[in-house]
Amino acid sequence: MDAIVEAALKKWPNVPHCYGWLALDARGDWYMRDERIQAAGPFPTVKGSRIVHDKLIGFIDRNYASDDQGAWFFQNGPQRVYLQLEVAPWIWRLQPDGRVLTHTGREAQVAGAVLDEQDRLFLETDLGLGLVHTQDMGLAADAIEAGRWSMSNATHAELIARHGVLLAPVDPKGESGKA
Template sequence: MNEELAAALKPWPKVPACYGWLSLDRRGHWRLQGERIEHAGLIAFLNAHYHADEAGNWLVDNGPQRVYVRLEYLPWVVRLRPDGSLLTHTGQTTVARAPVLVDQDGCIVLDTAVGPALLHDLDLADFVAALCDETGQPVSEAALLALFEGETRQAILWRDLPLQPVRSAELPARFGFQPDPSP
């Protein structure tokens, strides 16, 4: 065995996990100690190594070190694409499943194939324009406001998926994630 291969096979040193430094904001931007990360290479690295552990903590593996991510809202942020698909903040294409949740502030929560996702706020107008009732008719503003307040006076659909009210405080338990991991 050559020296290079032997060095590659050595176990990683024990390094402490990192908490409180890395976060994901409501627009899917990575932040380091509150400052938005702009470096394309670092963003690509974070996107490629982002995942959840068995306890519902979201993190990035940095070699042997686990860097836990504080979530401003949800583990994923998605954008609506012109073809109707959803694109995550990490660049993955995903699909939504029923139900679509609307919190008390009008935030749209999608249960996607990759996990719970917040719809990017720049896509809210297109989202609302696609809402309809069971007969395919546009939804009234009053019906939407009632949904924000937790009432369901009539069925509201987005891409044939029903909308349901939810309180944002319920989301971590509902989807099994830790918004602010700690040791």
């Protein structure tokens, strides 16, 4: 977490959390979802505005974490901005040298590969559950054929439950979407 974020947490410890305003799609892209977009439909049917500003993406990436209930958030200063996840908290980018990186750039160690009912390839790692990016399926096939990853099958719901992931957290006070 950035030092400026840690300082803000100490200065303002009781800022209300935010829900519904940020989302992560199956390609590892962040989306802003303002009130108008939220009213237009659920994520990912209505995605919102893709974030393309490199410094903002870097800030989100560095301050991305999960809570004890399996909800993922971006710590924006003193405020937690809870995310809606299209499929999983991580999107894996496979490297030609065999490394597996998260969409945020962190390296992960693969424990196994799982194909879901929609033929999507997930990896279970030391960082948790993630989806292999569609552009990296050739490298994934090579890893499986070489025997580097064990393969299994499960439904998406089983994977999410097994890893304790909450795809769409809501405000327990019923104020979902408030900034």
